[in-house]
Amino acid sequence: MAAALLSQHSSNPLECGSSDPRNAEYRRRLKTAERRRSNLSSFSSDDPINGYVAEDMKQYHNHLAHVLPTFSAPKQAQNAYIDVDEDMESDDELIILPPTTKPAATHEASRNDHGDEHDDHEEIREEEELKDDPVDVDEELTIYLKTPEERAEIEEEITDLESKVPQLATDYKLIDRLGTGTFSSVYKAIDLGYHDKWDNSAWHGNHPFSSSAYYQSAPRPPDSKVFVAVKRIYVTSSPERIRNEISIMEDCRGCRHISQLITAFRQEDQVVAIMPYQRNEDFRDYFRVLPIPGIKAYFRCMFRALRDVHHRWIIHRDVKPANFLFDPRTGIGTLCDFGLASRMETSGPTYGACFHTPATPEHPHGKVHRNLSTRDIKAAQQAAKDKSKLPAERIGYPDKDTRPVTKANRAGTRGFRAPEVLLKCGEQTGAIDVWAAGMILLFFLTGKFPLFQSNDDTEALMEIATIIGYKEMENVATLHSRTFCTNVPSVQKGMPWREFVEKQNPSLWEPQEPDPRLYPYNQQAYHDHVSRSRERDAYSLPPTSSTTSSPPSLYFPRSSSPASASGSSAPDALQKPSEEAHRRDIEAALDLVEKLMEPWSTRRITPRQALAHPFLRGEEGDFDEAADDDEFVPHRPGEGVCAQWHFVDPVTETHGVKVLVPCECPRACGKVYEEVLMLEAGQGLAIGRQPCEFHHGMAVC
Template sequence: MLDEYEVPEVVVQQQRPEKPPSRQQKHQPVQEQDPDGDLPNDDDGMEEDAYELDESDEETTIELKSPEEQQEIREEIQDLEDKVPELNEDYSIIDRLGTGTFSSVYKAIDLHYHDKWDNTTWHGSHPPASSAYYQSAPRPQGQKVYVAVKRIYVTSNPERIRNEIAVLLECRGCRHTSQLITSFRDKDQVVVVMPYQRNIDYRDYYRSLPMPAIKSYFRCLFRALRDAHARNIIHRDVKPANFLFDPVTGIGTLCDFGLASRIEPSQNKPQGSCLHTSPTKEHPHGVSFHRNQAPTGTKRKQEHARALSRETSDKVGYLAKDPRPHSKANRAGTRGFRAPEVLFKCGDQSGAIDVWAAGTILLFFLTGKFPLFQSNDDMEALLELSTILGRREMEYVATLHSRTFATNVPSVPHERKVSWQDFVEKLNPDINTPKPPDPQYYPYTCPEMTPASPCEEVPPLTSSSPNSRSSRSLSPLSDSFEPHNSLSLSLSPGERHRHDLKNAYEFLDGVLDPRSTFRMTARNALHHPFLAPNEGEEPSDLDMDDDAYVPHPYGEGACGHLHHIDDVTGEPSVRVDYEDGTCEVHIIERGEGIAIGRRPCEFHEYVMDQEEVETEDTMF
């Protein structure tokens, strides 16, 4: 509340009163970039050709579909416009992007992006050097702006709808994450508007994507997960269909937070709860208790289960009609992507379940197989994992979550005999052969890259190169651009590929650790050699580690002590102190007032001196 600010003089004003009113909406799609993925930078100015795209192609994508599908889509669009007439005032729906169990998503043109709305709340303030700058870069005046209009079906649970919108609002400013432009309801119709992300079906590129593009894929994905987890949000449904990746630009966006949940640590763990702590800021995935701390009852049950594993089939199994009360835990997600703790019905889950799902996607890339796990239920899913991990490892994981695991299936080894590296090499014998550069995929679509044969060195840029400055500064992922790695350039393509594979296998072991408390966090994943940018050279302004670009949760970061959320209204506000002893309090919207890296937010950027920033720095 405002009276808590003890200052000589307080002036309360609405933030940016000179701008048009914001409905917490409207947007700019960033996926309509130049095919080279170029984005402007502060030094180069806002050149329109950096944003050019073939708008006629985007408007006519519906014509590429069959006449029957076109007719079906047009009928759906007409039905939506009839039931939500206010859509026609602001958007022109031109195609359907996809359908799902709970919603359909359509492509539309924002008719008033340039003249009606204040788009700052969802654009964010990502610096030009950030891989998420595409979210903040404004569109040139007069250029068409595309959005994704999500129509949530009337059969959806109202609480699920409320939760999804609340989570999207909380994730404003997160990198590589679908940004909420606006949402509204007309009777039983609920519509959510987000920026349009150009992407290609995962099945069309996962076997042919070059290693630099695979790294770009996971840098984007883990940056999205890091920012969401920092806000105590678990996505719960990470899979290729929910990560919109453009292999031409190397940009990806995490979408569909319909199953997302919040991390709510258990205060007083009941008897029989998991043998690990709840997630904390210091330990995002919790900490395992020492084995000696395990209750005697849990140890005895696991010993009994281990004994059953040696029995005949008529003595091992589970009751078809079990009268005992069922364990209750959030099991939301897609089969084949659920982490072991979800299958064991852990009641104290963390962002580790998203990291596991991301690891399974990396398995698809490396093995060239999709999908890999196709169980019909949780029991089959546990059996699939046990054939790889072994019974002993599964018993340990079960005990970690106060469960037991018993099986006498002959194909399940007692000890783990197959590492993730062995698993990949068995399914993909050609994994050690580097893929030839493909000019249709990032980074070979960038102007500074000349596709070369697998045995040909890619020459480094020199200061005399006409593209050495502008192309690097314009690249949307220049802070993670693999060809600038001096270590990589000193290796032959074959050696570079082997070096990448070695790091990839170590990375797999970290993100697919069946023990949730030992699994790599999203932040640690971004600092792993497999994803770390430009290993082997001094980082430049564009090549700093991920901590330099992370958007802090509201109220954290260099100026977090000057941010406040009203206890009654829930409105966020910021206090700006001036040298003359006065201050102003700005009532802001979600998405504003976010400190990035070691920099203060946009409200304090010019009023906090460097000494104060360093003093209040809360980087982790």
């Protein structure tokens, strides 16, 4: 239905005088969307988390029910709304009231200029009707929450894309724009053939119910509208860059917390990629208020994604908040945008080779050579020091430099590049993604974003050297066969990352008040956990095991809601974390920062080690304790316990499997035969210690 609003036809059913009842229905929905946009625009942009009205919370709960079949919102959340004063300060409390106590002023403000009571009752009736509509209606009309100018611009872009790629309009209904970038634009659309046209098994994957990535494999409810993200890659991108991105995304099918590639196609010079739609919030809206358990959820998702990507010898190269779609109310995060991703170099040493090895299975971030401290390197360092003492007119580059040009991949975003990228290391590993993840953790701990904003690589090196110190930066440069020298006084001493964080955020050690709108305090599973913990403490029972058959409550809330202040259990459950528990978490987080921001790439912690760190592992009995990550790792094609049944076709290089099928003869002889199946990317991946979906029940070990 909404396609009529965004189609290429000039007539609009909302503006014509047709008596079609669908027009009246959309007029009511459009009216409500415009009113909701007006309400949202009156909230402070500095605190949008506190600005969600009840209709948005209901829309969000419906969205969760659409994405996660196990989700259901409690009645008190469905029938509550938040009354916000326009002059509210950030420290004021939000009051959650039942709908019967709606203030008269709000009721009065909904009347028209003539004070007509009929319009007031009509709007209330429209709101009640929309409560019965599925989430798809609200998601389909999100474009009307934007300004008329932006809406017209988006509709023009959609019309242009549909005209240039007719196949897209046949299979997908474009309804909104999600974002734009230097190389592409992303639009929200409805998959018209999800239930009856496509085989979605390849991109859904086969993650078990207890895995944090199960939401990727969960089938969408029958007859529901399935939303996807349509990425339009601009024609200014080189064909090789487009090929590389599509190839890497296909190889990353089945990885956890990764934006899965559904399909991709080309129409002349237009290239389009289709991915699942992932709802998220702007990082700037929640990074100061997200509680510690939410921060843990953020990085569990991120490091699981990085672990799976690095296992496939791929570097993302552009890890940053804008490329990690995180929902602070569910704890679900998805890594996206592989436009700058690359494969790890294994070609061997080149001119100016570093004093460390490339990535290996035993040493994912490389290993230092024994001949690191050579006489030539020390001589070069001394020469650099001597040159820094020369007059200004004698400092610079040689007029006719005969040295060979050093080339290295320096792709990434300023402020997130690791030292080895800035020093043009030719054997870069996944450690550069880990450094960027550590930078994001600094944003959470310092409450400041961004921290580094350099104009070039030299300034970026100076920013890092100001913190780690001159001597450490000199040693890092030596590791990569480079020299570093400066006489800037502030660079000489340096400080630990811990000291840097404490200086930036003096209130770091003060526990935050629980926010009932954010994970985990809006999860019913959290309140159940608190109740069980109190019962266990009361009866001195031993702590329960964290290895259960049920999925982690972090990702699959069974009856989640923003805890109502009027509920009897909410005030008792939402207690501020104790100072001891908060201090323990901050100590662990600071230790993790030191390991993530280790200047030496070979010493930097790996994603697997980060997931085993106390900050992300938690302690026994914690609500957010993580299970053994090795149990849920998706192996590369042809690896795992059923590897002997997998093969690669030597001609087409297509991955295939061998399966045993019973004989179907009328005599029921009971014989079995070997059958060969050729697979698409994403199929046939063994998970942890379990075989792939084709070999369950077979004696594959």
